[in-house]
Amino acid sequence: MTRTRRRRLLLVGGLFVGLAAAVSLALTAFSENLLYFYQPSEIASGQVPTDTRFRIGGLVEENSVERNSDDLVVRFTLSDCDASVPVRFKGTLPDLFREGQGIVAYGQLEPGGDFVADEVLAKHDENYMSPDVAEAMQDDQGVSCMPTNMQAQR
C-alpha cells in the first residue's frame, strides 16, 4: 500500500470512528426519548410523568377484559411482572388484541390511577408457528408474565 493510500485510509477510518462516537453519544443522551413506551412497573415507581400523554406497554392480564354491551368501551388490566395498570379504551381493537398479548396503549393517567387510552396497538412477538405446534407447546410453556422482547434492556 502506498503512502497516499494509507493516508486516505486513515482519513476515512478516522472520520468514520469519530462520527460513530458522536452518534453513539447522541443516542445514549436521547435514549429516554427513543423509548417507545413505558411499563406498568415504571408507572408504579413514579418514573413516569402524570401530567402528559405517554405510551404504556405490557401484557393484557388474563380474564381482565370487560366490554360494555351498549358501546365500544373496553376495560382491561395491563401488567408486567411487577405491577399492573387498569386501562380504559373506546374504539376498535387490532386483530392481535387478546388476553395474554403484549399491547401498547397511548393516553393519559387519570388522577384515580386509571389509564385512559385513545389508541391501542398490538405488539407482535418474534415467534412464528403453525397452530399445531402452538397447541403442543402450550403444555410446557409455563407462565411467562412478559415476552422477553418487551422487557426494557437498558
Add this chain to the structure above:
Amino acid sequence: MAKSAFMRWFHRFGSLPYFYGVSVPIARALAVPGVLLAAWGVYAGLVLAPADYQQGDAFRIIYIHVPSAWLSMFGYTSMAVAGVVALVWRLKLAEIYIVAAAPIGASFTFLALATGSIWGKPMWGTWWVWDARLTSELILLFLYLGVIALHNAIESPRTAARACALLSVVGVINVPIIHYSVEWWNTLHQGPTITRFDRPAMDLDMLWPLLSAALGFTLIFGWLTLWGMRVQLLWRERRSRWVGRMLENSR
C-alpha cells in the same frame, strides 16, 4: 514485494474492459439461481407453509418484507465497503457500484417499509408509528435517496462519485442502529426472529422458504446491480477508445 493472488485479481478486475466482458456470464450465474430460489421461496411461503397460530395467513407478507429489509441493509453496507475502496484506491468500478446499487437498494427499502405498513394496519392497528426501528429504516431510505440525488446534482463524475462514496461510508452507521434498535429500545416492532443466538423462533417449514427467498432476492440484487454497473460504465467511458471499438465491432 510480490503481489498476492488477491491483489492481482483486484487489479485485473479493476480493469474496465475486462469487467465489462466478464460481467455478462457473472450476471447470468446470479440471475438463474436467484430467480429460481426467490420463486420457490415465495411460492412455498405463500402456499405451502402453514398459517401462523396468531396471525393466520396475514403473516405471509414476511416472505417479501424480510428479504426486502435484509437487502435494504445489505445493499447499503456493500455500498459503504465500495465507498472505502473508491475513496482510498480510487477504483472506478467501486464508484460505479455505488451509483448502480443505490436505486435498487432504495427500491427494496421502500418495499420493506410498504409491506410492513400494510401488515401493521391490521395487526398492530396502525399504518405507521415513530418507533426506533421504523424511523431508522425510513432514514435509510432517505440516505439512499441522498446518494442518488448527490450523484445527479454534481456534474463532474469524479467529484460526484467521491461525494456519493463519502455519504455511503458515513451513512452506514445507521445500519447497526436499524438492526439493534429492537434490542436497545422498547419498540413496537418485534425483536429478531432469525438472527439471534438461540435457534430461530420460527417453524422450520416456515423458515426454509424465507431463507430461500432471502438468498434468491440477494442474488437478484447482485444481478440487477451488475446490469446497472454495465450501463453506468458505458456512459462514463463513452468517449474512451475501448467502448468505441466495441460499438464499432458490434455494428
